[in-house]
Amino acid sequence: CAGDKMEDWEHRKARSAEIYHRLIGGTINTVVVSPLPLTDAAKINLMIPMVEGKTLAMRDLGYEETGTTSDAMAVVSPIGDDRCEFTGTGTPLGMAAAQGVRETVAGCIRSRGESPEPLDSLAMLERKGVTKDMLWDCASACGLSEELTDRFWEVFDTMETDPDICSLVYVSLEAGRQADLNCIYNQMEGEYPDMLVDGTLAMFLAGRISETRGSDATIDLLRMRPLKDSGLAEYTENTVYGLVAGVVGYITGYTDE
Incomplete structure (x- = not known):
């Protein structure tokens, strides 16, 4: 991360190499368009909440890093005589910029289907809005009873x-994401x-967990939805x-035996 002491260099180098091979190359370039005329100082000031928003977006997604080494930022504002002089996070414009950058950067990274660490099945589903x-x-x-919770x-x-x-699970969700993009x-x-x-x-997913029982339970869930x-x-x-049916089939199979 920017500002960290250059310690444990070999570990950091190894982590960077691992992430490099797992993630798609890219950079995080951010532009904020102000509805208000700004002084040059205010434009520079606005980059503070922009950086904070980007950093929080990275943290929200589990990254230790605050960005990439090639990130760029720009602030655009209209021309006018009555120019705003302050745009820090204590101002409405600064707060809006930080929130907007945080949401937008996080959304863009999510749309790439990337994560700093490998995700298990539940984490992948949670990213799609699935809850326990x-x-x-x-x-x-x-038909699983409360006693078997x-x-x-x-x-x-x-x-x-x-x-x-x-x-x-990854294949199913990623193929669906690509289909959402008509790709x-x-x-x-x-x-x-x-x-x-x-x-x-x-059914293939369920069958992988509990063979025929899982496939049968999947048919039931697909019918009931x-x-x-x-x-x-x-x-x-x-x-x-498919995932739940497989688990249920696994449990009921052993229960029946």
């Missing part, structure tokens, strides 16, 4: 960090490829069904 309550609602819809989360905690399960080859604009929304990936009014994208909804 939603997961349990689906488990309940499958602890068992559900015990198994779920194991499955959410399994590399195979994480891979399948799937030969995709009909505004439509998802069938396998993202017809249950194919969801307990999350249809949640506002989730359909591919995210189906991913949840």
